[in-house]
Amino acid sequence: MNQQWIFGIDGGGTSTRLRVEGLARELLYQAEGPSLNPRSVGWNGSRKTLEGLFSAMYEKTGLDTDNCMSGFAGVAGIDRSEDTGTMRSIIRDAAELGPDTNVEVRNDSIPALAGAFGELRGILLIAGTGSIAVGADGAGRIIRSGGWGHILGDEGSAYWVGLRALNAATRFHDRRSPQTDLLGRALAYFGEKEPFSLIPAVYEPFDKSKIAAFARIVAEERDRGDEVAEQIFKDASEELALLVISVATRLGEAQAGGRIAFAGGFLANNERLWHDTEARILAVLPRHRIVLPEADAANGACLLALINAGQKSRN
Structure with missing residues (x-):
């Protein structure tokens, strides 16, 4: 052809x-x-x-x-x-x-x-399995925040929420943190019957996507009133907002107006997380507006x- x-x-x-x-x-x-x-x-x-x-x-x-x-x-x-x-x-x-x-x-x-x-102008927040914010000023300057991967970063992502929830579950088992139904949900999710079986279930083999998928269970527990799950999602919205705010600040646009778009399946499919993140961002960047990706x-x-x-x- x-x-x-x-x-x-x-x-x-x-x-x-x-x-x-x-x-x-x-x-x-x-x-x-x-x-x-x-x-x-x-x-x-x-x-x-x-x-x-x-x-x-x-x-x-x-x-x-x-x-x-x-x-x-x-x-x-x-x-x-x-x-x-x-x-x-x-x-x-x-x-x-x-x-x-x-x-x-x-x-x-x-x-x-x-x-x-x-065009290469505006700020985009992506929260899926991982997380990153990237922005450009239209003059060729591109700034990013996050995107450090699941070991060094990915704060606020589905993986991060899933991992935080598993950590909260094991801490509750040890009586080192408040009561949560996340322990029982984790055992059911991984098909295990006793807590210490979570060790091989998570590590052998390690599957980042499976931990990220557990975030859906965490969202269910949040909606049922589990305070630990609720706090994890509050922290996630704060971390995601920080990604955007840091990009706007480094671009010198914190006091100016601009467009911010959200992307990534985790953010797009969690309405409460979307709105909480949006509110935190606009509290610091009131001249900006959140738009849907084109x-x-x-x-x-x-x-x-x-x-x-x-x-x-x-x-």
Whole structure:
């Protein structure tokens, strides 16, 4: 097929989405595959995911590799220049692209920001399995807060809430913290009968997504009036608000008006957490307003790929 095209990749922590568009932003193809995060699946796992996605895309669309004008990939766990270079090479190989085709790789929060606002301007809070806030001032300055991963950070995320709840459950068992039904719910969730069985259930093998999914149970207990679960969610809203406030402050926009968008399944599917986080943010940033994202990260990646293609054509 003799059509010029671009592609965008949203490589989140649990899945990868490939979106292919023509130069007029018409959708040509989209598909989803396994995680691309090299911190989770390794570089060989990243390569396998990309090869599968691009192979299926070429087979179904008949697009020519020579007509690819640009590509942009946002990948979780990618921040260092060495990592972006490695991922760029893997993408080129998987997509069978020549050395002259522009391919840019950034942290997955960047295309999510572009998709949310249709430009690199504004502040985006993402709370899913992990958490991060990223903002841009429209003049090329990009600031992020959070995104440190499940060991160093991810405060306010589904994983963080799930882990805090499991910690509260074990502390209650030891009589080191207030009574909570989270212990019984944790045992039922992991299919165990006695508390110490939680040790192998959690550690062998360790599954971050399973701990994150436990946050749904914590939300149920909060709604039933469990005070420990209620406090965990209050703390989560405070942590998420701090991510946004720190970005606005570092951008020099704490006293100015601006747009803030929320994204991520954990935040989007927890109405109380959404409203509590919004209230905490606006109490400190009263001139800002919360808006819904215009589009997703895969769409944002294509937007950035198109911008790069235009810049290349002018050079």
